Amino acid sequence: MNVSKLENGTVVQTWRDVETTDEFRVKYGLYGAEYSATPEGVGPGHVVNDKGEYSIPAVKVTPEQITEERNRRITAGFKFEGHIFQADPESLANITGAATAAIGALVAGQSGEDVNWIDPKAPFVWLASDNTQVPMSPLTVVAFGNAAMAHKSRHIHAARVLKDMSPIPQSFADDKYWGGA
Known part of the structure; x- marks a missing residue:
């Protein structure tokens, strides 16, 4: 499991060295709704949709x-x-x-x-x-x-x-x- 910090539905930081959100809170002393459990492989840049599914958005072609x-x-x-x-x-x-x-x-x-x-x-x-x-x-x-x-x-x-x-x-x-x- 990962714990990630989300801002406006986008993962901005991920911790991979914890097993639960409780362990994360104790280890790092960080609390708040912006920190949540995320699936393996999710990291900065991923976005979450209304169904809780994570993906990397396509880069807009210019x-x-x-x-x-x-x-x-x-x-x-x-x-x-x-x-x-x-x-x-x-x-x-x-x-x-x-x-x-x-x-x-x-x-x-x-x-x-x-x-x-x-x-x-x-x-x-x-x-x-x-x-x-x-x-x-x-x-x-x-x-x-x-x-x-x-x-x-x-x-x-x-x-x-x-x-x-x-x-x-x-x-x-x-x-x-x-x-x-």
């Missing part, structure tokens, strides 16, 4: 935790044409810049399928997360930029749905809440 998970998932990268590519903020900015350059090349009349669109002597390549060099034509780079944008957008929208839930589920990091994101 929108900031959802934002952290969203950012973690975005920066984990995305798959494009069989490769995984980085999607940290700097990588996304570089992808956007490359897509803009590819659109400029297409507008200027460059062939959409020519991988030598930047330098006639060497193909334009992008490094995948495993450092594989992936040749890309202007049309491929535009599609790559769109895939990066879609990757980030899916995570932003999935996070918004989670933040709008009340309460936010404790299991918010489970893949089921992030869909195909």
Whole structure:
């Protein structure tokens, strides 16, 4: 048996070295309704309900935790044409810049399928997360930029749905809440 001190239905202190409340009162000289016998395993932080049942309340999930998970998932990268590519903020900015350059090349009349669109002597390549060099034509780079944008957008929208839930589920990091994101 334990003896615990309760304040507003919450255990704030527990003594495990006594067998009865009488022994507790003699040993510690503490008296009052706030001291009561509690089951083994009950300790600070537990709450008691109207039925005398003890539990540890769930910690409230904050929108900031959802934002952290969203950012973690975005920066984990995305798959494009069989490769995984980085999607940290700097990588996304570089992808956007490359897509803009590819659109400029297409507008200027460059062939959409020519991988030598930047330098006639060497193909334009992008490094995948495993450092594989992936040749890309202007049309491929535009599609790559769109895939990066879609990757980030899916995570932003999935996070918004989670933040709008009340309460936010404790299991918010489970893949089921992030869909195909």
